[in-house]
Amino acid sequence: MTALQTDATNPSQLLIPPTDSAGRVSQFMKQLQDEICDRLEELDGTQFTEDSWERDEGGGGRSRVMREGTILEQGGVNFSEVWGKQLPPSILKQRPEAEGHGFYATGTSMVLHPRNPYVPTVHLNYRYFEAGPVWWFGGGADLTPYYPFAEDAAHFHRTLKAACDKHHAEYYPVFKRWCDEYFYLKHRQETRGVGGIFFDYQDGRGTLYRGPYKDSAAAIYSQQLSEIETRSWEELFRFIQDCGRAFLPAYIPIVEKRKDIEYGDRERNFQLYRRGRYVEFNLVYDRGTIFGLQTNGRTESILMSLPPLVRWEYNYNPEPDTPEAELYETFLKPQDWANWHSS
Amino acid sequence: MTALQTDATNPSQLLIPPTDSAGRVSQFMKQLQDEICDRLEELDGTQFTEDSWERDEGGGGRSRVMREGTILEQGGVNFSEVWGKQLPPSILKQRPEAEGHGFYATGTSMVLHPRNPYVPTVHLNYRYFEAGPVWWFGGGADLTPYYPFAEDAAHFHRTLKAACDKHHAEYYPVFKRWCDEYFYLKHRQETRGVGGIFFDYQDGRGTLYRGPYKDSAAAIYSQQLSEIETRSWEELFRFIQDCGRAFLPAYIPIVEKRKDIEYGDRERNFQLYRRGRYVEFNLVYDRGTIFGLQTNGRTESILMSLPPLVRWEYNYNPEPDTPEAELYETFLKPQDWANWHSS
Numbered sequence: 113m114t115a116l117q118t119d120a121t122n123p124s125q126l127l128i129p130p131t132d133s134a135g136r137v138s139q140f141m142k143q144l145q146d147e148i149c150d151r152l153e154e155l156d157g158t159q160f161t162e163d164s165w166e167r168d169e170g171g172g173g174r175s176r177v178m179r180e181g182t183i184l185e186q187g188g189v190n191f192s193e194v195w196g197k198q199l200p201p202s203i204l205k206q207r208p209e210a211e212g213h214g215f216y217a218t219g220t221s222m223v224l225h226p227r228n229p230y231v232p233t234v235h236l237n238y239r240y241f242e243a244g245p246v247w248w249f250g251g252g253a254d255l256t257p258y259y260p261f262a263e264d265a266a267h268f269h270r271t272l273k274a275a276c277d278k279h280h281a282e283y284y285p286v287f288k289r290w291c292d293e294y295f296y297l298k299h300r301q302e303t304r305g306v307g308g309i310f311f312d313y314q315d316g317r318g319t320l321y322r323g324p325y326k327d328s329a330a331a332i333y334s335q336q337l338s339e340i341e342t343r344s345w346e347e348l349f350r351f352i353q354d355c356g357r358a359f360l361p362a363y364i365p366i367v368e369k370r371k372d373i374e375y376g377d378r379e380r381n382f383q384l385y386r387r388g389r390y391v392e393f394n395l396v397y398d399r400g401t402i403f404g405l406q407t408n409g410r411t412e413s414i415l416m417s418l419p420p421l422v423r424w425e426y427n428y429n430p431e432p433d434t435p436e437a438e439l440y441e442t443f444l445k446p447q448d449w450a451n452w453h454s455s
Numbered sequence: 456m457t458a459l460q461t462d463a464t465n466p467s468q469l470l471i472p473p474t475d476s477a478g479r480v481s482q483f484m485k486q487l488q489d490e491i492c493d494r495l496e497e498l499d500g501t502q503f504t505e506d507s508w509e510r511d512e513g514g515g516g517r518s519r520v521m522r523e524g525t526i527l528e529q530g531g532v533n534f535s536e537v538w539g540k541q542l543p544p545s546i547l548k549q550r551p552e553a554e555g556h557g558f559y560a561t562g563t564s565m566v567l568h569p570r571n572p573y574v575p576t577v578h579l580n581y582r583y584f585e586a587g588p589v590w591w592f593g594g595g596a597d598l599t600p601y602y603p604f605a606e607d608a609a610h611f612h613r614t615l616k617a618a619c620d621k622h623h624a625e626y627y628p629v630f631k632r633w634c635d636e637y638f639y640l641k642h643r644q645e646t647r648g649v650g651g652i653f654f655d656y657q658d659g660r661g662t663l664y665r666g667p668y669k670d671s672a673a674a675i676y677s678q679q680l681s682e683i684e685t686r687s688w689e690e691l692f693r694f695i696q697d698c699g700r701a702f703l704p705a706y707i708p709i710v711e712k713r714k715d716i717e718y719g720d721r722e723r724n725f726q727l728y729r730r731g732r733y734v735e736f737n738l739v740y741d742r743g744t745i746f747g748l749q750t751n752g753r754t755e756s757i758l759m760s761l762p763p764l765v766r767w768e769y770n771y772n773p774e775p776d777t778p779e780a781e782l783y784e785t786f787l788k789p790q791d792w793a794n795w796h797s798s
Binding site for chain 2: 163175177179186188298299300384388391392395396405411412414415416418419420421422423424425426427
């Protein structure tokens with residue numbers, strides 16, 4: 113047995129990935145892209161078009177986009193697998209052990225912009241990194257409704273919670289808070305939507321929260337758990353697969369329920385206005401976007417997440433006692449959606 | 456005579472601002488806002504609406520917006536005057552002498568988004584800072600056409616060059632290059648438009664280029680000049696005033712020439728698509744936007760620069776031999792517009 117093989121009886125050996133780690137994860141990421149695209153094509157009746165691309169510094173991907181679909185005004189589902197000599201500074205700051213080492217990264221990311229304002233926008237991204245002595249999984253999925261349906265938010269959260277609970281009772285409570293805090297527009301004092309789950313730097317060791325904000329709700333909650341047991345690479349990979357496969361059952365029933373609700377200019381205008389927040393978040397705060405632009409990623413694939421049509425309006429405020437006001441009052445603030453009960 | 460008064464015969468005294476510096480600059484910035492708004496209202500036949508606002512940490516401003524005008528689909532002209540205990544980190548990095556001191560900042564900024572795709576979008580910003588032992592002026596103006604008219608780019612540049620040349624023969628050559636480099640979208644490998652002039656940290660001492668990129672064309676050109684003579688606060692203030700007042704003669708004739716050209720869906724769609732670059736630049740690169748968001752500025756005023764309606768399209772490329780392709784080939788790369796001659 114070589115030093116690189118895993119000895120399941122030795123906790124420190126659990127933290128070593130198998131020799132075929134990169135290949136197994138990238139294969140799963142491709143399958144996830146395929147499964148999501150197949151189901152969306154079936155539902156929409158429209159095909160994705162695919163661009164395969166290569167990256168000069170190493171690696172490549174396949175970008176799939178659906179435009180002017182029946183349900184999806186635009187949807188982008190990307191798979192990528194990239195490698196290079198050095199992680200960008202924004203990641204090295206969080207993972208100094210990777211300094212001076214080459215890196216490998218693979219992942220699938222997706223943003224869907226439905227046409228009907230009653231159908232929420234949704235985002236998913238799961239990713240895996242290896243860099244010298246370190247490896248980690250990250251990702252999540254979050255929902256951004258335009259109109260307030262508490263049962264949709266509850267269904268989305270409960271489906272993701274069930275996938276998390278299979279692996280650890282504390283995953284959902286930490287990763288749900290982390291999501292609320294990550295997808296937050298500080299300059300607007302709003303969450304991007306109703307959240308979901310989000311996590312990063314999961315390498316099987318110690319505390320679950322590995323974000324930069326020590327005074328955040330996720331950090332404080334995670335500290336209360338103190339160190340949780342070591343989790344193996346295999347267990348984390350199974351967890352990522354269950355999260356990825358929870359996406360379709362979390363989202364598709366919401367689309368089916370809302371896609372045929374009639375709407376007019378008022379709802380369309382509000383949707384276009386709220387899409388502006390998606391642009392603001394992705395360009396000002398999103399680490400995935402920044403990572404992509406810093407690593408000379410493929411700009412068209414990185415910015416595929418931006419909505420097809422967007423509106424900004426100076427000093428807009430919703431009228432009191434309207435669905436638009438309810439969105440701001442309740443849905444753009446963190447809520448315990450998994451425990452929501454219809455009254 | 457006290458130490459704070461200016462002794463024009465002593466070069467080191469030239470670098471001390473007069474005691475009424477802040478008041479005089481802010482008064483000019485307000486006048487500039489008034490003059491620009493008055494002329495635009497006259498031309499458009501539509502009124503600006505004004506919001507006066509105050510900032511908790513100190514200061515305030517007046518934001519003026521015109522919406523759904525005859526010519527301007529949206530235009531925002533802001534005056535602000537803010538002060539506080541500490542400049543934000545992004546500025547302290549460039550001006551470490553200001554560390555530990557309070558600051559004062561005043562300025563006028565403007566972005567106009569015309570409806571007709573043949574009329575270019577335009578931006579202006581002039582500003583003044585004081586912080587402990589340091590003070591400086593910054594700003595500029597730049598033009599972003601959607602359709603390629605070389606004579607418009609030449610007129611805009613020549614008008615700004617004339618204002619610069621009154622004060623120093625080397626202002627325009629340095630500040631024009633600085634503008635090309637500042638308003639550059641690295642991830643698109645495009646300039647934002649045809650540029651104009653841009654400068655920062657002008658405090659009367661030494662080299663003109665004070666940007667972060669030592670290997671930029673502006674830096675290299677500026678180094679070749681070696682140190683230029685000390686310029687007094689009064690002279691720099693006169694320079695800023697001449698730049699500000701050059702805006703209307705630089706831009707208004709272009710509007711008058713292009714505002715009645717007929718256009719269709721093709722031109723409108725291209726304009727909405729190109730407006731996406733304006734959003735990308737302002738949210739990803741613009742220091743003014745980042746400064747505003749970091750200092751808890753008024754979000755609605757800061758983001759008033761974003762266009763009213765914007766479109767993104769995955770993998771768009773203009774058809775060869777079209778005006779849209781000519782924009783990319785010639786107008787989104789630095790050109791010597793001031794020396795352009797019609798052939």
